[in-house]
Amino acid sequence: MGRLFGTDGVRGVANADLTAELALGLSVAAAHVLAEAGSFAGHRPTAVVGRDPRASGEFLEAAVVAGLASAGVDVLRVGVLPTPAVAYLTGALGADLGVMLSASHNAMPDNGIKFFARGGHKLADELEDRIEQVYEQHRTGEPWERPTGAGVGRVKEYDEGFDKYVAHLVAVLPNRLDGLKIVLDEAHGAASRVSPEAFTRAGAEVVTIGAEPDGLNINDGCGSTHLGLLKAAVVEHGAHLGIAHDGDADRCLAVDASGEEVDGDQILAVLALAMREAGTLRGDTVVATVMSNLGFKLAMEREGVELVQTAVGDRYVLEAMKEKGYALGGEQSGHVIVLDHATTGDGTLTGLMLAARLAATGRSLAELAGVMERLPQVLVNVRDVDKSRVTTSKELSQAVTEAERELGATGRVLLRSSGTEPLVRVMVEAPDLEQAKSVAGRLADVVKSSLG
Template sequence: MSRLFGTDGVRGEANLELTPELAYRLGRAATLYFSEKSEDDKQPSIIIGRDTRISGTMFESALSAGITSAGGRAIVAGIVPTPAIAYFAKSMNMKAGIVVSASHNPYYDNGIKFFGGDGYKLPDAVEDEIESIVRHIEMHDDLYRPSCGNIGTVEFRHDLVKHYMEYVLSTTDVKLDGMKVVLDCANGAAYEVMPAVLRRLGADLTVIHAAPYGTNINDNCGSTHLESLKEAVLEYKADLGIAHDGDADRCLCVDEKGDVIDGDHILVMCGLDRMKQGKLANNTIVTTVMANIGFHQAVKAAGGKVEVTKVGDRYVLENMLENGHCLGGEQSGHIIFSDFATTGDGLITALQVLSAVKRSGKKASVLNGMMTSYPQVLINVTVGTKEGWEENTAITKAIDEGNQALGERGRILVRPSGTEPLIRVMAEGPDEDELNTICNKIADVVKSELGK
């Protein structure tokens, strides 16, 4: 039986792979787990937030039912960014936080992920214990069921989003008066709070894709579809464009010329800005194996250092906490400023980019140009199974041949997606045509060997 939790919670197509019955069991299991671990609190409080997907209320209700069936208190925050739940879990002394979201995935997918009372994602070992309780409930639910006045309660607190807005505003002292900004909310969880934040800071703001109706989240918009943001930045002659994903834990930007500022460039811009202020701990930025070669060159040229982890923001954060670093992230726009937050926060990231641009007195394109990106080609191959791909001789042979062709001029990285049935094939080097040829050859073999 495969593990229930992936690299970022439990995900699947809503009502088919991820069902309300499973959500109920997860809510019930988590409550039983946290009440068992707490000697002084047998009615644990768990806060729930969601994005704008049509299935969100279904899972919100199912989780609440599971929590209350085990005697817990469900605090329902409604539509809020994922990092807001991490913030509330810690600041409100919750036993846990639960987010209903599939991040950048299409609307028909959904997911359930947990934060602990410390605001950090749950360790694998805790997820495994919760999963074992879920499996027990599936087979024979003979676990604690309170009655009478001991049944749990549900409290609806969408007013909490205002407290999160104040928290985000507190992370910068830079006013944005005179800055023209275009904001793409991806028809997702940032649609309410982020426009209010930027207007409070004085930005001359144009907002796009901020009218969610359940099925348009991430639909040709947001951080995975930047075309409309580029067009709007050029049309309105903006100084910067900002794009979030569906749950707003990531951020990508577009400079005034319409060029993308990806996570690597954001890390360089914000990292060097913090170095100038003496606020970059150990003069080190943490990133993943996906970071562009140009990122390493730019940080080194500025006198900084880089530490590299596996793909996944949880691995970036582990390194940061273990070694006392304060800035890390991924090319995809998951950026962690540990001075401010326990997880990636797209809103805080956007404010740090805007602050860096404002402090510099330069155009965003100038800061974006501090790093030169080498061409990267990425092909996502849909597969029937990800199991055993590393031992597949045909795939390893294709990768070896690609590495021989590139030599020391570039690199190849093949890895499975942690959240989708995909094998990702990436090549990086100076010649994009050559990279396309190499990537397609490897992708064809992967599809032939593992495709549906």
């Protein structure tokens, strides 16, 4: 059996790769590893379970709840809420673990299972490995102690989770958003109720699009992976800015008043300077991944902000932040972590803090985001290849070396296998867009020929 966990939980096509049986089995294993379920525990463990609006989340949630309760874990079902809401509630309610059912920005047929440990933190690799080990032991027939009678878990609807999470978001803002008009694209996803409510309570005039989930339309032509509708709506409504979330709202991208995209790197740059000004950017340091635009690195150097870079994945950003006590980190894709207020990327919180900076300074988003200049960056996703051989192919290694020689110190190349999808990502940065496209295209051809 290959490793089930990718960079962000267990993910696949619902009812094909990610079945009810797998969801149930993983939940039992997670109960044993994270909640210490069983007679030796000495307490009654609790789990918080939430999901995004995907139709498949309904049966997968039932399987997860059944697995947890059968292992002696009491379950608080919070319903459709963002991933960061489940993480927050796991910590705020003192639960032993949290479970979120979502495939984030992936298309509707996919789904995923994300586990959180006590405090609402994502799992370290060793915990994921332990869950897989226990799951495999049970799957192959090794018996496990099943509680009976009063020992089985109880299941309760926790409707208070919505208000508790929204109140938290509004309470941590440095200032109100009065006077701002904001368009929110909810991707027909998990934040369709939460985000408009939070922005409205914070004082903004809100226009919403993509906020009518029906279980089938999540991420469909809208949200952070499809910004066209948001760009048009911001211009049409004369809004100060637009905010786009993905399906589970752990990421945030923005659009300025003229309809231009503001990506995660630019948002990080704006928030880094705001937090440094407020004295909350510990160590005057921000954490980002190797995918961050070279322009972001140059801007932080110019502004006197230290940059720590990690592997791709907000979990690795978070690990680096926790290790050194840094307060801000994130990814170009819009996963932004403000560690004083969240244990994971929180798209709604990020959007609120970005809007708060506009309200506090009276400056436009375009002006604030202008602190960095994005170098042309081309990303090509190559499908139907053996992504496990990215680091071992001699032909591919030689092609990368030649590309790096051509670009010199003014550009860079990054190849990596996706942790959430069956593909290889080719990223090229160069001073000129056409050069970046040319190099990326050649490398993508080599990936196809050498790993196909």
